[in-house]
Amino acid sequence: MGILLTIGCTDLEETTYSELSESNFYKTELELVQANLRPFTHMQAWLAWSGQNGYYYHNELSADQTAWPQKGRHGYDNADHIRQHYHTWTSQEGRLNNAWRLMWTGLGFVNTAIESIEAVDAASIGVEPERLASIVAEAKVLRAYHYMKIMDMWGNVPIVTTVGVPTNPATAPREEVFAFIEQELLENVEKLQPLSQKLIGRMSRAVGYAMLSELYLNAEVWSGTPRYAESIEYSDKIINGEGGSLTGDIALDQDPLGPFNNTNENSPENIFQFPFSRKNDFGYSWASFYMGFTNMTAALDVNYSGNNAFVVIPTAFDAYKENDIRKQEWFLFGPQYRYGTNEPILGSEEYNGKPFVYVNNIRRNTEGQTGEGSMTDGEENSGARFFKYRSGTQDDPNYLEGDYVIYRLTEIYFNKAEALMRLNNGNATQEAVDLINESKMRYFTEEDWATEAYTTTTLTMDELLAERGREFIFEGMRRTDLIRFGEFTTGSWWDHTPSGDDHLTIYPIPFRQLQANPNLVQNPGY
């Protein structure tokens, strides 16, 4: 009978069941917050190393510390990673296009949230207008963060604040993008709450200051005008505690693994981090590009394995002295053993059935190759490996509870020291030396420190870049740093030779995007 009743019906509206339609959402404060947090969860896809197409991938693999070489039958991958390493990319790179899409999708999520929240009548859903305003302020600061990273990649990009409008937005010059970010931050950062445990993973005042510190530090590259004094101003606000802290007073973590271990939500130096949690079903994909194949699972006593992809470039590993605690704590190197035993881990490729030993070179040792090797000459054990972040072992109650850190106080120290030196014609001031030493002394014994401490003579700009590299290895910022120090297109590392070609400091607008939007302008030189 029910069937017969429907005769004559011509209604073809769709009813959704397992997804929401816009008309039945944005009804409560929590729903507004949930919409506002969508871009945060999306960030892991492009900002962290779990994504193989994002900001992280490009900012690390084009620089002097990590590479993804071909290792025998694995890792050729259409030579994508090889081109990143040798700086021979074109506008046709698939991964670059994916990075563009991922990052702008994040921006789209922010714009969606801002538009939807601004359209809500606060009174009708029982939310105080000030609370609504603070939700919007947080979204705008997050949007500025997205723009800052997009600008770092591509320089000249459109500025869009409304979903779908205009259909084909035009490219804005990098200075304009810079000015937009600056303005949004200055207007909104003070509306944010100071950092506290309650704002873990969210936009706090400290995060806003950190963004301003970074923005002004790079202002000379990004906008053509140096703004070092302003960078120092905002670094100081954080150092002085004006931005708040996670726990107690904000301070450098004396534990070399403190900011990175699986309880790092308690590190006194962390400012902004993705609060991943296995227990809460937002687990981080550790099983990705830094992790070895299944044979390494037993070495770490974990339940994940990876693609054996990223390795440390030999010259970057050599940049650490042997007595540097970071060299021992942040890397996997040499023979690998089943966790807690002396039983060797065995290889599964070139070293199948033989003890597995990470070596500091990328070449076909099994075939007797000598010399520095190349991106196509890797083997399964080539290069030192990542061990800076620790998931913990399986029986650890906080196993896989660690967060991914985006800003930490040490970076602010380095920003301030660098700004001070740049304001001093590239020469170290005592204050700069003190800042860097405070960071560096954590990694040396007392007897070694006497010879390792910097002085205003030894802390040159080159040395600052080197120490910055040693400190922030694997943290996704190396390309930006090399560009700011003028080394990206002039420096040599391992088998990479400089191009001397400045247009490479920003990536080409992906070809497919140029096709989709005729108002986009390709960056110079591509």
Added chain:
Amino acid sequence: MNNQLKKIALFLFLFLGMAISHSMQAQGRKTVTGTVIDPSGMPLPGVTVQEKGTTNGAATDFDGNFSIEVASNDAVLVFTYIGMASQEQAVGTKTNLSVTLQNDEEALQEVVLIGYGSQQRKAVSTAVTKVDTEDFNQGVVQSPLELIQGKVAGLQITRAGGNNPNGGTAIQLRGVTSITGSRSPLIVIDGIPGGNLDLIQQNDIESFNVLKDGAAAAIYGTRGTNGVILITTKKGSKGAAAFTYSSFVSRDYVNSKPDFLSANEFRQAIADGIISENNDLGSSTDIFDELINESNLTQYHNFVASGGSEKSNYRASFYYRDAQGIALENGREEFGGRVSFNQTGLDDKLTFASSLAVNLNDANLLGGGQFGAVTSWNPTAPINAPYNISEEGILYNPGKYGFYQPENGFNPFSEYAERFNERKQITFSGDAKLSYEIIDGLVGSVFGSYQRNNWNDRYYRTTQDYAQYNTGSAYKGTGYAYKGNHTDYTQTVEPTITFNKNFGDNNIEVLGGYSYQYSTTEDYSMDNNGFTTDGFEDWNFGAGNAITDTDLPRPSLYSFKEDNTLIAFFGRLSYNFKDRYFLQASLRHEGSSRFGANNKWASFPAVSGAWVLSDEEFVQDAGFINNLKLRAGYGITGNQGIPNYQSIVTLGTGGKYPVFLDGADGATYYQTYGPVKNPNPDLKWETKKELNIGVDFGFWFNKLSGSIDYYTRRTEDLLLSYDVPQPPFVQGSIYTNVGDITNNGLELALSYRVFDEGEFKWNVDFVGSYQNNELTTLSNQIFSVSELYGGNIGNPGNLGNAIRNTEGGPIGDFYGKRFAGFTVDGQWLFHKADGTIGRASDMTEEDKAIIGNGLPKYYASLTNTFRYKNFDLTVLLRGKFKYDILNTVDLFYGNPSLLPGNVLTSALGQYSNISEAPQYSDYYLENGNFVKLDNLTLGYNFNLGENSPFSALRIFGSARNLATITGYTGRDPEVQDTGLYPGIDDRNFYPRTVTVTAGLNVNF
């Protein structure tokens, strides 16, 4: 050739006739002479003249003359001739008879279904192929569609996964019509559009009617683009109650085994120093053989009771089938039934027709997918071994429960022992149609149907499963359980009205109708782990500790629902003049909920005409033509076979993120929500426009008959995801209508009755097609894509996509590097675009080229049917021609660099020089041409005496996929040939088999 055969036939008939007449006794008899001519007045030689009710017979000579002695004036002579209607003449007092035999138009009177109605074959003006029970392939074990494999020109039916009882069958008619939408024909079972093939089993099928061209399919509107297959089931008939029992048993035999290293060959490689000594694990295992279920046996039983009276008929069919695959733990057991009942009343004005069908099946999904172990399994590894992770000199084995667990790979047998994966499915359909003849020629009907498909999945891994207890396992040695449920149902209501009337030489038939169809899908599933005992399996989910123990992987809950509605108004006008000139026009106005707010509705018109030339006198003058019809049709169809909710913005979950609520001590992780797609209110159906021109013919008294069809079709507004500017859009693509695909082709169906008289009969049927696919455009002013990549080759090496379909090019181009040889060290060399030669690392995108094409251009099949006395023999040959196959098995496993994983013997033989990792290039492309002896069936029909309890008894034996003639070196050149990425012989090792069947049919 033909003349010679005719002469031989004539000779035989004369000889037989003389022999018979000589053996006659002359007893007060009389001789009758005469001449037999055809309608054009030509004398007919070789006509059989027989005295009715006796064995007394003669045949006409070259001039059509005959002479026969008959018993008396009461005798009746029967004149029979191939292709002509037989005729009886009473002798009476005559001694001379002049007989004109008429053309046999039985073939033209065949009733063909055309969707919401039927037509006599003669009136059909579109491209429709009908296949009846007697022409079905025999020995079919799996999908009912295999019954007509090789019987319909232009219809491709491919089981790329071999004879897996739980595998699928790909169907495609006249090539690729869509990129992202549906590419399979609409199945209509007894009027139920979207009928479920699970509900159809072979003995219930009366016929298949395949609507091939646009004009034929347009009556099905937005679902007609890929053609329509109308399946009619058998009905009861008037007469005594009848029973039929049919049964077969069948077994699969491996017909090609991948040639991987045996334990001895592996040891030899160790001895030769190619792989290191520690790879010898001390045993010998042929893992492929181990995975084979050699004793597989499939059986089928079907029992039918049917009958009827003047006013009603019924048929009830019940069946049981137990299908076992060639792999272990790989079977499907099912039973079900189909019952139909039809009745007329109210002075035959009211007709009621109904049927109910149900299928219940239990599938074992655990096995069949483990053949990949062939590549990773060390042939010297044992299947069973004691636990040992410490003692030196004994096989290292972390497997605790008797099975050997390789460190890089898996043991299929421990999975078989410690897991189950099964599906219990119920499919149901019920339909009823009530028709009433309001006035003479005007009939109103209402058709309603309901289909429901439901399955329950169960999956469990015990605490002794290696995945659960290994040292790295997140499950910490506890069991894992999953349950899932799927329900979908479709309800259809279609009231129609038809009117049929003759006005002198004019006949018109009008159809009008409305169609409403609502479909929905509901799913839910859950999993849990932390089961410390295996006693519950998946029957006590609450006992799994993961609900509370956050150190175990989180249990998951899932549910989902979607629905859609399709509404249509349709009409059709059929007109003919003198039964010689036919014209048909139809229109369907249809709306689908799936399309954008601006484009919900569309109209699909069609027009076709036919001219029966053989009814014209000027053609009848040419004596050898018995049937000649010209057809032409043009029709527009649509495709709504896309996912639901593609035109509107929906918000989806985006992962959890912590929120501190007011007054809370800690953070709560809440779901986040964001838009999952860009809306497209203009989203609409894909439109296919097709012109079909055809000729049906029958020559030499229909000894040779057949049809030729030429078609050209163009699908416009192809749906595809296109890049949209980002910013300002949230997502990077939009699903929208842009491109065109063009197909054209030629189809030929021929039937030749080589011998049709006497005890030896021989029939040859040929079906062939040529098709040409082109991806005409993919871009417009706003959206552009220049190529579509697909056919991922996979790892190791992430070799990317094998196929690139380029705008303006054919579908299925292999696109890759061009092999140029090896260095002396065995490194790959390829041609570069600039004419030089370089190594793999020197290759860029520009150096790739079109290196082949995976889509067969020609299909052909040849059925030979022989009958001698009670024997019948069917030989089906089937082939595909002019295409390339990428042999990925050779590509990966014919390469020594994959050692010490197992490799093909060729990796140590003809390919042993290769020193580098696998690379994709034309080196691994091979010509795919093949001819298959696809079906060989021998049957015997017993002579049953008057006293036999049976009215018919037949036994048969059948072998399928018996032999293949091909130059292809891989397992089977019959690889996926439907869709956009054809021609890749992938590494799915499900074995190809020869299927041998023995069967029995009894009527009583």
